[in-house]
Each structure stands twice: as C-alpha cells, then as structure tokens.
Amino acid sequence: MSIDAAMPETAEAAALEITTSEITAAEIEAGRRAHELDRAHVFHSWQAQGPFAPMTVLKAEGSLVWDGEGNRLIDLSSQLVNTNIGHQHPxxxxxxxxxxxxxxxxxxxxxxxxxxxxxxxxxxxxxxxxxxxxxxxxxxxxxxxxxxxxxxxxxxxxxxxxxxxxxxxxxxxxxxxxxxxxxxxxxxxxxxxxxxxxxxxxxxxxxxxxxxxxxxxxxxxxxxxxxxxxxxxxxxxxxxxxxxxxxxxxxxxxxxxxxxxxxxxxxxxxxxxxxxxxxxxxxxxxxxxxxxxxxxxxxxxxxxxxxxxxxxxxxxxxxxxxxxxxxxxxxxxxxxxxxxxxxxxxxxxxxxxEGIVENAARLGAEVIGPRLRELAAKHPSVGEVRGAGCFWAVELVKNRDTREPLAPYGGSSPEMNQVVAALKAGGVLPFANFNRIHVVPALNIPDELLLEALEALDRALDVADGFVED
Known part of the structure; x- marks a missing residue:
C-alpha cells in the first residue's frame, strides 16, 4: 500500500557532496577509546546493558556514516528516522x-x-x-x-x-x-x-x-x-x-x-x-x-x-x-x-x-515504491511493502498465505538477525523492528546511493527467502 504524491516539475533536491577520504588511524584509535569509555560508563536506552554491543560512529555526512573500523555504510535508517536532510548539512x-x-x-x-x-x-x-x-x-x-x-x-x-x-x-x-x-x-x-x-x-x-x-x-x-x-x-x-x-x-x-x-x-x-x-x-x-x-x-x-x-x-x-x-x-x-x-x-x-519535500515524494513514487514492489514479486519472504515518500516498511514472513512473521510481535529472531547482518555486510545501516525492515533514508539521498542500498536489500532478502516454509 502506498500514497503516490503528485509531483510538480522541479529539479531534484540538491544533495550534499559526499566526503570520500579514508578514515585515519588516529580517528579509529579515538573511536576505540570512545567505545571503551561507553561500555564503562554509558547506560543505554531500551537495552540489557551486558550483552549490548553498540556500533561506534566515527563520522557522518549526507547519507553516509563510517563505523569504528572505518567501514562506509549507507544510512538507510536516518538514525531514528530523524535526520531528514542527512548528516552535517552545511x-x-x-x-x-x-x-x-x-x-x-x-x-x-x-x-x-x-x-x-x-x-x-x-x-x-x-x-x-x-x-x-x-x-x-x-x-x-x-x-x-x-x-x-x-x-x-x-x-x-x-x-x-x-x-x-x-x-x-x-x-x-x-x-x-x-x-x-x-x-x-x-x-x-x-x-x-x-x-x-x-x-x-x-x-x-x-x-x-x-x-x-x-x-x-x-x-x-x-x-x-x-x-x-x-x-x-x-x-x-x-x-x-x-x-x-x-x-x-x-x-x-x-x-x-x-x-x-x-x-x-x-x-x-x-x-x-x-x-x-x-x-x-x-x-x-x-x-x-x-x-x-x-x-x-x-x-x-x-x-x-x-x-x-x-x-x-x-x-x-x-x-x-x-x-x-x-x-x-x-x-x-x-x-x-x-x-x-x-x-x-x-x-x-x-x-x-532545495525542494527536499518534493524530492521525498519523487523518491517514493519513482524509486522506492517501484523497486520494493519488484522485490516483493521476487522474494517469497516479503509479505507486503507499504509506505509513502521516504517512509516504507518491508514486512517479512515465513509463509505468505498464513502471514506468519519472520520474528514474533514484540521481539526479534535469529532469522531476522541474519537478514540485518546481511544488510550491514552489504554496506547498509538498516532500521529493523520485529519482522520488518524499514526503508527510511534521508529525504535528499542521492539516487545512486539509494539504489545501491536497495540492491543490498535485494541480496539480504535472499537470506530471508531461506527461511520461508511451504
């Protein structure tokens, strides 16, 4: 289900120029110290404190973040669905x-x-x-x-x-x-x-x-x-x-x-x-x-x-x-x-x-919605895709007929953990909740980065397909 907004004839919203320089050894070392201090002193929300293994973020710009080891990730989560115009907008x-x-x-x-x-x-x-x-x-x-x-x-x-x-x-x-x-x-x-x-x-x-x-x-x-x-x-x-x-x-x-x-x-x-x-x-x-x-x-x-x-x-x-x-x-x-x-x-x-709201409507109508519907047709693990603008959910199931979720309501599952791990391995920072992957990028994400992230989602759904039951 989706809402396809009517789009005026406007140019694409301006996207930030993405920094491509490598993370330095000094930055990685500083991140490791930050991680040590975090685990020693920070009490995290919505977590059992002992087993929690938070990711360190060394840098963020536009729709990219770099983790504690210097790996580049496309931020498909907008963090907590709040960095609507991306990171570090000048x-x-x-x-x-x-x-x-x-x-x-x-x-x-x-x-x-x-x-x-x-x-x-x-x-x-x-x-x-x-x-x-x-x-x-x-x-x-x-x-x-x-x-x-x-x-x-x-x-x-x-x-x-x-x-x-x-x-x-x-x-x-x-x-x-x-x-x-x-x-x-x-x-x-x-x-x-x-x-x-x-x-x-x-x-x-x-x-x-x-x-x-x-x-x-x-x-x-x-x-x-x-x-x-x-x-x-x-x-x-x-x-x-x-x-x-x-x-x-x-x-x-x-x-x-x-x-x-x-x-x-x-x-x-x-x-x-x-x-x-x-x-x-x-x-x-x-x-x-x-x-x-x-x-x-x-x-x-x-x-x-x-x-x-x-x-x-x-x-x-x-x-x-x-x-x-x-x-x-x-x-x-x-x-x-x-x-x-x-x-x-x-x-x-x-x-x-920069026409960012209009760009969000365009991305939903022309990029995210059509691509997710293609993935739904391709992958039997996808029960439904739905959304509007840059606000979409992919609901994962073990069986399309019974709609049994890939993770129980209110929790996760080893199967969902593997799907999320596949996304991260594919260079994407996802937003996952229960049995769903949410596609919620910055509203000004460059098309090429968004398509790259959706290709990684395609590969991760191959993992989810392995858990489908007849």
Whole structure:
C-alpha cells in the first residue's frame, strides 16, 4: 500500500557532496577509546546493558556514516528516522554556529528571534488554524503536553490511543504507546484506553478489502468511545502514519472518519507527527494526505533533522483561547532553545530552497515504491511493502498465505538477525523492528546511493527467502 504524491516539475533536491577520504588511524584509535569509555560508563536506552554491543560512529555526512573500523555504510535508517536532510548539512551547521556566537541560551519566558521565527514557520506549514506553537525538547514531552492541554481544555481525563503505536518513552507517552515497550511500564492508572487500529494487512476485523477495514475499524472505535462514555474522553491521539509500529498507511476514508467521530463527541484530536512530519511522507505533514485538520499536532525529529533536540505542539485557535486568560500549568527550562530553533529555521529554509519535500515524494513514487514492489514479486519472504515518500516498511514472513512473521510481535529472531547482518555486510545501516525492515533514508539521498542500498536489500532478502516454509 502506498500514497503516490503528485509531483510538480522541479529539479531534484540538491544533495550534499559526499566526503570520500579514508578514515585515519588516529580517528579509529579515538573511536576505540570512545567505545571503551561507553561500555564503562554509558547506560543505554531500551537495552540489557551486558550483552549490548553498540556500533561506534566515527563520522557522518549526507547519507553516509563510517563505523569504528572505518567501514562506509549507507544510512538507510536516518538514525531514528530523524535526520531528514542527512548528516552535517552545511546550512544547518552554519546556523547553529552563528546562533552560538550570538545567543547560546536564554530562559523561555523571554523573546528570542530564533524561537519566534521557528514558531512562525511551523505555524505557516501546519494545517488549518494551528497558529501557535509550544516548544518542547523532543517528541515524548510534546505528546505529554498535548495530552495535558486536551485534558485542561475539555475537563475530561480519558485518552484514546491505538494499539501498534509508539508515542515516546516518558511515563504518560509510553502508557499511550500501543506496542510491547509499554508493558513493563504500564500501571493501568494513566487514563489511557487502547483501541484497535485500521491495519489492512493484519486486519483485526476480518476485512478483505480496504473499504471493509475502514468501515469496521471506525465502527469499533466509535463503539469503544460510547462504551467508555464520550463525556469522559478528553483526547484521541493517532500517528498520522505509524512509524516504528510498522509504517502502515491508513486506508482511504479512515482518517476522515476519525476526525468526524472526535468532532461529534467533542474529543480533541491529536495528530502525532513526531516521525511522519516535516517531509518524511512526501508532504510537510503526513496528515495533509487526507486534508484533515486536527486540534493539536505534535512534532519533533525532522523539524531540525535532529541536529539539536527540539519538539513541540502546534495548537488550534480554540485550544489557545482556553489559555488566553488562564495560565497554562507547564513549561520546560529549555523550551524554544535558541540553538535548536536556529537549526529548525535553517532546516525548513533548506528544505524549501532545495525542494527536499518534493524530492521525498519523487523518491517514493519513482524509486522506492517501484523497486520494493519488484522485490516483493521476487522474494517469497516479503509479505507486503507499504509506505509513502521516504517512509516504507518491508514486512517479512515465513509463509505468505498464513502471514506468519519472520520474528514474533514484540521481539526479534535469529532469522531476522541474519537478514540485518546481511544488510550491514552489504554496506547498509538498516532500521529493523520485529519482522520488518524499514526503508527510511534521508529525504535528499542521492539516487545512486539509494539504489545501491536497495540492491543490498535485494541480496539480504535472499537470506530471508531461506527461511520461508511451504
């Protein structure tokens, strides 16, 4: 499943000139010291600390990274799907340097030009009347504050969130999350109600067509809201296109139906665009594929390509009015940090000047989508490919008829580990989750590098084919 965006007649986005010089022995030695210190002192997220063997990165530029041994890898992961304009973009690096020379930091109650400009740019790009921006330090706290705003705006407590979703690692955000990372942290008292999403490939509703999936998923959602009591529901949060949960694009009519349900019941609709936003899907915001205007939008990652931590909430006029004369009880010391906002201003400027969002749509429609569909036809281990722009998933299965995954939901498997190892051996740094390989390169990756990475994926899928069962 994919969304093929209509492309204007524009030149390809400018790609960074790639450094080809070899990594020096001194750089490798420095990397080894960094690795030793890491293993002695750094506590890593989402890991059992003992067996974890992290890769050292010595250098990164454009869509390439070099590991601790000096090996060149094509970054098909955009790290955590956030380096949307690639590594070390000179315009963004220069903007951070210039801002550091002028004003490194200032308390958030004071006006600074970088934050004001960034807020204006985000509001200009956001759909509808989302004209105000509350800046945070990342996506998880953006989600936390969006929920707080919705609860205060409505006077209600319950929040609906989909299974097969990810909303962040802080306490409320991880309770909103609908994948197994929630389970060790879920105390059951967060006020969150999970519902089943529209997911045509693994339908929870026995659907055989997208139209059936839309109708049945919307009926299920409204039934759950009625059973929980609409008067108790403050918000519904939904990733416009779920990211780490599987990049499953909502079927036609689903997002419009969710918006209609939330509007009829006075529920704040929050579009989580932390991963899908800022060009990733081939549009500035993924919600724009359906011309739906939410009440709040959470964002982070791509707003400044992850160069300095930044997130935020774009706020509709109606919710802003709740706090015009009433103090909003929340804030962060580094809200709207000048270095982060200067990076956002430069990133948005570079994306516009270089046609990077349009390029992401072109890559999805002309390169990634067609090539992945060819691989799906060739390799029996591929159950489905789906996506939009530079935001795609390859779902790997042991049997296409039963759709048995190559790794269990919530975990990995020796088979998947071998596929990932084959990708790395082929010179690609992949993004893998459960039984899926995600194809999520920088939006300005040169075509030749992208094709090289997809050829490596083709070879890795030969490994996956060896695990297919009749």
């Amino acid at each position: 315009k963004v690096v220069a903007a951070i340097q210039e801002q550091a020379g002028k004003l490194c930091t200032i308390a958030p109650q004071h006006v600074n030009d970088a934050r004001s400009e960034a807020a204006w740019l985000v509001a200009e790009l956001a759909p509808g009347d989302l004209n105000r921006v509350f800046f945070t330090n990342g996506g998880a706290d953006a989600v936390e504050h969006a929920i707080r705003m919705a609860r205060l705006h409505t006077g209600r407590r319950k929040v609906f969130s989909a299974y097969r979703s990810y909303h962040g690692g802080t306490h409320l955000a991880v309770n909103l999350t609908g994948d197994p990372r929630r389970l060790p942290n879920d105390s059951g008292d967060s006020g969150v109600v999970h519902f089943l999403p529209a997911y045509p490939y693994r339908s929870y509703f026995g659907s055989t067509t997208e139209a059936e999936e839309t109708e049945r998923a919307l009926r299920h959602l409204e039934d759950m809201i009625l059973l929980e009591g609409p008067q108790n529901v403050a918000a519904l949060i939904l990733e416009s296109i779920p990211g780490t949960a599987g990049i499953y694009v909502p079927p036609a009519g689903y997002m419009e139906g969710v918006r209609d349900i939330t509007r009829r019941h006075g529920i704040v609709f929050i579009a989580d665009e932390v991963m899908a936003g800022f060009g990733r899907s081939g549009k500035w915001f993924a919600i724009d594929h359906w011309n739906v205007v939410p009440d709040l939008v959470t964002f982070a990652k791509g707003v400044n390509s992850g160069y300095v931590p930044l997130g935020g909430v774009a706020i509709s006029d109606a919710i802003f009015e709740t706090f015009r004369e009433r103090a909003y009880p929340g804030g962060l010391t580094y809200s709207g940090h000048p270095l982060a906002c200067a990076a956002a201003v430069a990133t948005i400027g570079a994306m516009r000047e």
